[in-house]
Amino acid sequence: xxxxxxxxxxxxxxxxxxxxxxxLTKRSNWPRLERNEQQALIWGECQGSGSNPYRVxxxxxxxxxxxxxxxxxxxxxxxxxxxxxxxxxxxxxxxAQSTPEWVNDxxxxxxxxxxxxxxxxxxxxxxxxxDDALQPDEAAVVEDAAAVERRxxxxxxxxxxxxxAVSAALDELDQWIADQLRLGLSGFVDASSExxxxxxxRLVDLKATALAGRxxxxxxRLMALRSExxxxxxxxxxxxxxxxxxxxxxxxxxxxLKRLVSTSETREQILANPEARQxxxxxxxxxxxxxxxxxxxxxxxxxxLDLNSVTPQFALLLDYFPASAGRRSNAFAPGDRFxxxxxxxxxxxxLRALVAERIGDVSSGAAWPDFGALKDPLAARASQQDGAPWxxxxxxxxxxxxxxxxxxxxxxxxxxDDPHGIALPIAGAVDQTLLGIDLAAxxxxxxxxxxxxxxxxxxxxxxxLS
Amino acid sequence: MNELEQTGxxxxxxxxxxxxxxxxxxxxxxxxIAGTASPDERExxxxxxxxxxxxxxxxxxxxxxxxxxxxxxxxxxPMLPERLRPLLRAALKQAADAxxxxxxxxxxxxxxFVLHPMDWMxxxxxxxxxxxxxxxxxxxxGLEGQVHAPREKLTAENWDDFYPxxxxxxxxxxxxIEPAAARMLIETKxxxxxxxxxxxxxxxxxxxxxxxxxxxxxxxxxxxxxxxRELAGRLLAxxxxxxxxxxxxxxxxxxxxxxxxxxxxxxxxxxRTTYTPAKLKSPAQEQRRAELFETCNLVDLAARFGATExxxxxxxQFGADNNADILIARMVAASGSDAAVTHMADTxxxxxxxxxxxxxxxxxxxxxRRKRTLIRLILKDWKYLGALNLAEGIEASWLEWxxxxxxxxxxxxxxxxxxxxxxxxxxxxDILETMxxxxxxxxxxxxxxxxxxxxxxxxxxxxxxxxxNAALAEHPSGTxx
Numbered sequence: 001x002x003x004x005x006x007x008x009x010x011x012x013x014x015x016x017x018x019x020x021x022x023x024l025t026k027r028s029n030w031p032r033l034e035r036n037e038q039q040a041l042i043w044g045e046c047q048g049s050g051s052n053p054y055r056v057x058x059x060x061x062x063x064x065x066x067x068x069x070x071x072x073x074x075x076x077x078x079x080x081x082x083x084x085x086x087x088x089x090x091x092x093x094x095x096a097q098s099t100p101e102w103v104n105d106x107x108x109x110x111x112x113x114x115x116x117x118x119x120x121x122x123x124x125x126x127x128x129x130x131d132d133a134l135q136p137d138e139a140a141v142v143e144d145a146a147a148v149e150r151r152x153x154x155x156x157x158x159x160x161x162x163x164x165a166v167s168a169a170l171d172e173l174d175q176w177i178a179d180q181l182r183l184g185l186s187g188f189v190d191a192s193s194e195x196x197x198x199x200x201x202r203l204v205d206l207k208a209t210a211l212a213g214r215x216x217x218x219x220x221r222l223m224a225l226r227s228e229x230x231x232x233x234x235x236x237x238x239x240x241x242x243x244x245x246x247x248x249x250x251x252x253x254x255x256x257l258k259r260l261v262s263t264s265e266t267r268e269q270i271l272a273n274p275e276a277r278q279x280x281x282x283x284x285x286x287x288x289x290x291x292x293x294x295x296x297x298x299x300x301x302x303x304x305l306d307l308n309s310v311t312p313q314f315a316l317l318l319d320y321f322p323a324s325a326g327r328r329s330n331a332f333a334p335g336d337r338f339x340x341x342x343x344x345x346x347x348x349x350x351l352r353a354l355v356a357e358r359i360g361d362v363s364s365g366a367a368w369p370d371f372g373a374l375k376d377p378l379a380a381r382a383s384q385q386d387g388a389p390w391x392x393x394x395x396x397x398x399x400x401x402x403x404x405x406x407x408x409x410x411x412x413x414x415x416x417d418d419p420h421g422i423a424l425p426i427a428g429a430v431d432q433t434l435l436g437i438d439l440a441a442x443x444x445x446x447x448x449x450x451x452x453x454x455x456x457x458x459x460x461x462x463x464x465l466s
Numbered sequence: 467m468n469e470l471e472q473t474g475x476x477x478x479x480x481x482x483x484x485x486x487x488x489x490x491x492x493x494x495x496x497x498x499i500a501g502t503a504s505p506d507e508r509e510x511x512x513x514x515x516x517x518x519x520x521x522x523x524x525x526x527x528x529x530x531x532x533x534x535x536x537x538x539x540x541x542x543x544p545m546l547p548e549r550l551r552p553l554l555r556a557a558l559k560q561a562a563d564a565x566x567x568x569x570x571x572x573x574x575x576x577x578x579f580v581l582h583p584m585d586w587m588x589x590x591x592x593x594x595x596x597x598x599x600x601x602x603x604x605x606x607x608g609l610e611g612q613v614h615a616p617r618e619k620l621t622a623e624n625w626d627d628f629y630p631x632x633x634x635x636x637x638x639x640x641x642x643i644e645p646a647a648a649r650m651l652i653e654t655k656x657x658x659x660x661x662x663x664x665x666x667x668x669x670x671x672x673x674x675x676x677x678x679x680x681x682x683x684x685x686x687x688x689x690x691x692x693x694x695r696e697l698a699g700r701l702l703a704x705x706x707x708x709x710x711x712x713x714x715x716x717x718x719x720x721x722x723x724x725x726x727x728x729x730x731x732x733x734x735x736x737x738r739t740t741y742t743p744a745k746l747k748s749p750a751q752e753q754r755r756a757e758l759f760e761t762c763n764l765v766d767l768a769a770r771f772g773a774t775e776x777x778x779x780x781x782x783q784f785g786a787d788n789n790a791d792i793l794i795a796r797m798v799a800a801s802g803s804d805a806a807v808t809h810m811a812d813t814x815x816x817x818x819x820x821x822x823x824x825x826x827x828x829x830x831x832x833x834x835r836r837k838r839t840l841i842r843l844i845l846k847d848w849k850y851l852g853a854l855n856l857a858e859g860i861e862a863s864w865l866e867w868x869x870x871x872x873x874x875x876x877x878x879x880x881x882x883x884x885x886x887x888x889x890x891x892x893x894x895x896d897i898l899e900t901m902x903x904x905x906x907x908x909x910x911x912x913x914x915x916x917x918x919x920x921x922x923x924x925x926x927x928x929x930x931x932x933x934x935n936a937a938l939a940e941h942p943s944g945t946x947x
Contacts, residue, residue, distance in 0.1 A: 107925035178506035184485030239517020436538030
């Protein structure tokens with residue numbers, strides 16, 4: 001290891017980064033720490049504030065680095081923390097003979113530069129100090145009882161104000177929906193982009209931020225369908241908004257509804273919530289969806305399948321980051337399997353989760369568990385909608401089937417043993433090779449109109465379809 | 467959802483599309499839920515019910531026609547082990563074009579594996595990928611029905627049971643073992659095939675070509691297709707049959723081509739005949755000469771000078787005109803006899819230097835030993851390393867470490883690693899990719915160590931094929947699939 005604290009101090013962009021990094025040097029933040037001395041590399045996975053871990057690699061020779069976090073500070077706190085651990089606890093890094101694919105990917109793309117050294121401290125620039133970073137946070141100083149009471153009162157007041165604002169937002173939404181019905185859904189479909197943008201902006205003003213983001217995405221979901229399907233899709237989208245608004249009004253403190261309407265809990269709140277469901281199991285990464293939203297955020301969804309469950313159980317690791325942060329490396333590769341304890345966000349149908357503890361990797365490549373006879377592939381959807389009819393996407397495991405094309409070239413999944421029974425249209429184009437492969441099972445998202453394939457099992461092994 | 471509800475929903479849907487209240491159109495049970503609320507609230511409630519009805523109560527209508535493709539056939543080799551697929555995908559990503567991708571595929575096949583169909587599929591028109599992929603080529607060609615891969619010998623009776631790629635491979639094999647039987651089949655069945663297929667069938671006659679094939683090839687001089695007639699003429703030329711002995715007049719292309727070549731003498735004691743390309747005066751002449759080299763056959767040209775093919779090639783003054791050298795090399799490859807091809811290859815390789823590179827044009831007609839000799843020769847001189855990428859039809863996975871250390875390839879590679887010049891980097895990448903195809907497993911692993919020690923990042927994309935090559939050693943065929 002070729003780090004000392006002085007080097008880290010010099011590389012840090014500012015004192016705040018050093019302070020933040022010092023909090024991440026706990027071993028528990030790093031499910032994986034490895035090194036390859038031959039290549040002078042250290043790397044690790046840091047469980048940051050997002051659902052997906054951040055992957056960090058540092059070249060100990062020239063101090064080059066890469067982190068998958070969206071920070072605009074270079075190096076970021078995760079990189080500094082990795083260097084810090086290397087300097088103070090090098091034994092934490094397990095020796096590795098080979099480098100993971102994501103490290104190889106970075107090595108392949110980077111151009112070696114001269115070793116990075118600290119630049120001169122500019123006049124007026126704040127000095128950085130490791131010692132200061134190790135000092136206890138001033139904010140952590142114990143407050144007196146009166147201060148606690150004042151803070152909590154302020155919090156209650158803010159919560160009340162938010163609730164009032166959201167309630168007003170939902171009133172406006174109700175009126176807007178009634179207006180769309182009165183004016184006609186034909187016109188709504190044609191002008192959905194402007195109309196949705198206007199109400200979404202209004203909802204943001206009234207603190208219904210999550211709901212605004214959802215409405216902003218309605219136009220793109222409608223446009224993904226054939227024109228004759230769009231009115232039905234508009235009925236589904238708007239009807240679900242009505243249900244969500246009604247549910248929130250009846251239970252405004254319900255964590256799931258608050259999450260869908262205004263804001264989500266923090267990672268710390270979820271981990272500290274004793275009622276949050278925890279599942280330790282072997283998980284397979286089914287696939288990832290990275291979509292740039294209209295509000296300027298990129299949503300990064302990683303879908304996991306519980307390999308130890310007797311019925312199909314999924315988990316969704318969901319992160320948002322600004323599109324302006326640029327393309328972000330994927331945290332997992334489809335097909336990866338790992339042993340981990342996940343904590344689910346409290347919900348009627350728990351799906352969104354966080355990786356609380358990554359216990360280790362599991363060898364990949366084997367088939368999925370046999371989930372028994374899945375007679376109706378949409379039964380899971382119906383069950384989910386019974387509990388939470390406002391949800392749009394449902395993960396499914398489809399029984400044996402195959403992909404066919406209709407006379408307009410749209411791909412359909414069709415059950416193998418029931419050629420005249422259910423068939424579900426697939427979103428987007430499919431690889432033509434897939435048309436010749438029988439699928440023993442497939443994992444997909446169903447949104448009421450289209451299947452979004454994630455992965456499948458076949459006699460050719462696992463097929464990555466995301 | 468019952469029928470009344472479905473009818474009500476359809477009416478409400480139509481009403482909402484144009485705009486307006488739907489309460490009166492709603493099914494009775496739904497009206498009850500909508501209750502006595504305000505008109506707007508009633509509409510919202512009905513909308514919520516309709517949304518759930520559409521989501522849960524109705525299923526997508528299955529189209530009347532859903533067209534399935536026949537199942538993708540299994541191949542005769544096992545699939546590449548799952549854990550090697552990331553290495554394979556990296557190598558395919560690095561391979562810039564279809565030709566290079568086929569090299570990756572060929573390397574993997576040489577180690578006893580086929581690729582996963584989602585990683586790579588041959589094109590329907592593919593004729594370069596390993597034979598094992600023939601069933602997939604036929605599948606890609608869109609042939610309906612269960613792809614048939616008969617195990618019995620190809621005959622006139624079961625001709626139609628074989629799809630084109632499988633038939634082509636069966637015929638090529640038959641030409642090597644029973645050339646006369648294969649010729650009979652081509653003769654019998656080929657005439658009813660379209661010109662494009664006929665051309666591909668006649669092309670197979672190059673395997674095991676003998677004088678016994680001459681009568682059939684001569685009979686093709688009346689074929690409907692000009693391309694077939696031309697190909698048959700070239701194959702006849704390879705057998706030493708003259709096809710274009712004209713009257714020597716202005717319309718005789720061989721005579722016209724001969725005019726572009728100067729006959730001379732050299733040597734003081736033993737006077738030897740030499741053939742040197744004449745100096746050209748204009749691009750138009752250059753173009754005309756190229757056309758003539760392409761259309762004339764070597765045997766006719768040599769005869770024009772009263773020489774045999776080997777005599778003509780032996781007397782050709784390589785090095786005098788690079789373009790003419792390339793043209794004569796292509797002519798030899800296309801229409802030269804086997805003796806002329808081997809004579810040219812052996813002579814130029816023995817002499818070494820730049821003219822040996824013209825033998826690259828003869829690669830498709832050289833035997834394995836001669837191909838390897840040429841590659842080893844190229845590896846000895848760093849100036850010509852770039853020419854390796856032009857080599858066609860070479861086998862995978864035979865180059866040993868000694869072959870690299872005998873020449874200048876290692877010092878040359880070391881010297882360009884870390885170069886900032888883009889052209890040099892691209893050249894290095896190309897050579898490493900070619901090495902990834904040619905080397906044995908042990909040599910690939912050793913070469914990776916060598917270039918990494920010289921400063922190349924271990925995970926550099928240009929090492930992708932070498933890494934795959936080295937990793938394939940751990941997976942002998944038939945295991946860990």
